[in-house]
Amino acid sequence: MKFVIAPDSFKGSLTAKEVAEAIENGIKKIFPEATFVKIPMADGGEGTVRSLVDASNGSLITKEVTGPLGKKVTATYGLLGDGETAVIEMAEASGIGYINEKTRDPLKATTFGTGELIIDALDHNVKKIILGIGGSATNDGGAGMAQALGVKLLDSLGNNLQFGGGALNSLYKIDLRKTDRRIQETEILIASDVVNPLVGPKGASAVFGPQKGATEKMITQLDKNLTHYAALIKETTGKDLVNFPGAGAAGGLGAGLLAFTNSKLEKGIDIIIDYTKLKEKAADADFIFTGEGGVDFQTQYGKTPYGVALAAKQAAPSAPVIVLAGNIGDKIDILYEKNVIDAIFSTVCGAKNLSAAFADSQKDIAQTAENIARLLKSVQK
Structure with a gap:
């Protein structure tokens, strides 16, 4: 039996x-x-790293990265048993667990630390990354993640943008020339069940912003900023992500990943079932x-x-x-x-x-x- x-x-x-x-x-x-x-097993949310590491006899890697509020935090991700696949939970670096009612600020929260984990995984010579994007503290459209990968987000004076979705209104140019070349050679599976678009009444700011501390005024500002950001992404990459299902996941991190990496969105449980x-x-x-x-x-x-x-x-x-x-x-x-x-x-x-x-x-x-x-x-x- x-x-x-x-x-x-x-x-x-x-x-x-x-x-x-x-x-x-x-x-x-x-x-x-x-x-x-x-x-x-796991469904792409909390516990995904541990489950896949355990299932594949892999190992855990700890890295100091930039947290959502700009302070250093210690994050853990997994290197799976095949030695070629990393599994990352963005919440480890950029999660809502790092903020509280007094410190939360969706205008300034950044996904930079998630990008740093991706770079560290590339330094371990992985060929594939499974990235769970639930539980974010951010609303920056994945801009911080992109900056960590070497994407230059510049204002009209040629200065790098500050962290956070609140700064995206100053975005004038996206420069991809310094992007880490390894990122386009690495397959990223985005584990997410969220189908919300990037902007609008069902977008990242309107639906998920309030739990991250966004007021009605902030929601309007963030939604406008992400619309501007998406227009420059389309101008630079040719990718139209405004209404793409799932682009609004994790405060728009879904859009940032789809724009600047070799990635695709899949249901978390489907990824885990396939890999195990x-x-x-x-x-x-x-x-x-x-x-x-x-x-x-x-x-x-x-x-x-x-x-x-x-x-x-x-x-x-x-x-x-x-x-x-x-x-x-x-x-x-x-x-x-x-x-x-x-x-x-x-x-x-x-x-x-x-x-x-x-x-x-x-x-x-x-x-x-x-x-x-x-x-x-x-x-x-």
Whole structure:
């Protein structure tokens, strides 16, 4: 009997690898002779680096870079087991975790540190970069990232622009001559489920600006600045990104990457499924286990358990897909109606507060997996 175990992390308590190990430990008590294939997963957001590093026996690299507020921060990214692929979470360098209500300033926040991580990955001779762009503190259209890559963003006097989306109104010329040549030789897969355009009522500033501290006045200014920025990008590169789906992701970082690098946007979960070869590994599975910290009706929109279930059903149509979750939210009936998830179980054993649930998560996940395995065993008799 073969069990494929492909969960996401349980945010705040366990990595995806630790969740997979806990599930295996529980099932193994009942099926000690079974074959277990553990595949730590993610959806392109937080935990993507750790999951792919764990899945590929890669390594973590730590680098001091420029944070969103211009101060130095320590960021970590992954070099995967093939030695040719890096995986970066932009939030490590330019994320909302570096700001608070007092310090946030979307007019000045920069993606420069994300660009520095890209350059460091190139210095490690990678041929491909997987870049998750969720959780940004920025609204600069990826201008800071571009500057870190050597793109010159100049005002009318030939001076380099200051950091932040607030400075883009002074942009007069984009000079690509000093751009690091390696960037066009490196494939970048942008992991993002955001389909918002760069500007307008559904654009980066209007939709995501408020959570980064943007007032109505700032939103108007930033949107106008990004429109100007996009016009100069089109003039310089020929790329029209104003209404391109996903260009508004991460405060417009999607647009900056599409403009100045050899990149393409893909759903995060699809990238992870492809890289981990989930379908190939699940082809002869008897049961598929997946899960993450919380599951509800939104899980169908690119979250790990649903993505794993879709892939698993394509590879092994008769193998039941079982989802484990620390918290089961609203309207999960819609997940069953999709006919790709067969059962969803809460892993919290007993009444307990959140801190206790986090502390007990490894034990509780193993216990839940064991209980499910006992049921599967009884059905076989």
